Amino acid sequence: MKSLLRILLPVACCGLLLGACAQRPTTLKFMSYNIRNGRGIDNVQDLGRVAEVINRTAPDIVALQEVDSVTGRMSGRFIPAELGEMTGMHARFCRAIDYDGGAYGIGLLSRSEPLAMRRIPLPGREEARVLLVAEFPDYVVCVTHLSLTREDQLASLPIIRTVTDTCRKPVLLAGDFNMKVARTVLDGLGGEFRPLSDTTQMTFPSDKPSIRIDYILGRGLPVSAVVTEPTVDHTTTASDHCPLWVTLTWE
Numbered sequence: 001m002k003s004l005l006r007i008l009l010p011v012a013c014c015g016l017l018l019g020a021c022a023q024r025p026t027t028l029k030f031m032s033y034n035i036r037n038g039r040g041i042d043n044v045q046d047l048g049r050v051a052e053v054i055n056r057t058a059p060d061i062v063a064l065q066e067v068d069s070v071t072g073r074m075s076g077r078f079i080p081a082e083l084g085e086m087t088g089m090h091a092r093f094c095r096a097i098d099y100d101g102g103a104y105g106i107g108l109l110s111r112s113e114p115l116a117m118r119r120i121p122l123p124g125r126e127e128a129r130v131l132l133v134a135e136f137p138d139y140v141v142c143v144t145h146l147s148l149t150r151e152d153q154l155a156s157l158p159i160i161r162t163v164t165d166t167c168r169k170p171v172l173l174a175g176d177f178n179m180k181v182a183r184t185v186l187d188g189l190g191g192e193f194r195p196l197s198d199t200t201q202m203t204f205p206s207d208k209p210s211i212r213i214d215y216i217l218g219r220g221l222p223v224s225a226v227v228t229e230p231t232v233d234h235t236t237t238a239s240d241h242c243p244l245w246v247t248l249t250w251e
Contacts, residue, residue, distance in 0.1 A: 026138050027249045029229070031059035032174035032197070032216050034145070034241035036066050037079060041207045041237040047079065049238035051086035054109070057233075059245055062089070062109040063143040063174035063216075066239075069093050070102035080107040094119050094132035096145070106132055106143050106175070114141075120163055123152040131160055140167045144175040153179055157188030164192075164219060170250075172196070174216040176241065185215060193217040196246045201232040203242045209234055216246050225250035 031054065038047035054062055064083070068074045084091030089109040094117075096105035108114070120131040124147035132143040142164065146153045164171045173193065179185050182199040197216035202209035209232075218225070229247035236243065 025224075025249050025251045027247065028061065028139070028172075029057070029059040029245060029247045030061045030063075030141075030172055030174065030196075030216060031057060031243060031245035032063040032065075032143075032176075032214055033243040034065040034176045034214060034239060035083075036239040036241065037068050037074065039239070041205060041240045046238070047082060048086065049236070051083055053233065053236050053238055053243055054083070054087045054089075057243070057245055059109075060111045061141055061172070062087075063141065064107035064109065065143070065145040065176045065241075066104075067093060067107040068099070068102060068104055069095065071100040071104065072102070073100050074102075076102070080109070083107075084109060090114075092117060092132070092134065094130055094143070096124075096130045097127050105130060106145050108132060108134055108141065108143055110134070110136070110141075112136065120159065122156040122159060123147060125149050125152055129156065131156075131163060133163060135169070139170045139172060140164070142171060142173040144173070144177070146175070146177045146179065148178055153177065154188055157185065158190070161188075161190045161192070167220065170221045170225075171219045172216070172248075173218070174214075176214050178213050180211050180213060182212070182215065186217070189217070189219075192219040194219070194221075196227050196230065196248065197244050198230040198232060201234075201244075203232055203244060205240050206234070206237050206242045209242055214241060214244055216244060218248070221248070222250045
């Protein structure tokens with residue numbers, strides 16, 4: 001009997017531990033920030049101010065827009081890697097267009113390495129646009145910066161919907177949509193997405209915010225998912241956009 005107990009007790013303990021692990025909630029702080037390549041609303045170029053905003057907020061994921069990669073205007077600097085080094089995060093870049101000897105587009109900072117990444121072209125007649133799709137163990141992150149042209153904006157939304165239809169994990173979508181009406185964004189995405197950021201707060205321009213064009217959205221989140229910190233930072237002028245973030249918890 002004692003021998004049997006010696007066998008069963010560790011097994012039972014392992015089962016309890018596994019149950020506790022399975023019930024452990026996922027908590028994620030997710031930021032979106034159009035950094036204007038580090039040029040503030042005061043036209044001062046200072047990437048350190050952007051890093052300070054990120055470090056002060058301490059997000060797990062940052063969706064970046066308006067990022068340069070080894071361009072002449074940035075003296076060949078790879079901006080995502082510099083931000084990654086200053087924030088202690090993994091950095092990824094997604095080219096939208098070739099520009100000034102390098103590239104210009106969107107990016108991603110994350111505490112953990114993505115499992116996989118995809119680049120999806122989107123329409124943009126003034127300049128090409130893209131969707132960055134990054135898969136993590138428990139969720140998928142999508143980053144975008146839509147066209148200034150309304151027709152291209154509206155044409156981009158169904159593409160994003162189609163891409164995310166294939167995801168079997170919760171999807172977090174963020175970026176500069178250049179669209180002022182949240183309802184138009186959500187309708188264009190087909191109704192599966194819901195706003196996670198506070199759509200009553202303005203995000204642009206950062207010195208006197210008067211319009212809302214930056215969003216954080218989600219689809220496929222568990223019923224248990226709770227947004228506990230929908231914030232738009234109106235205190236920093238490190239870019240011409242306000243940074244915004246949410247804290248999400250789900251089981």
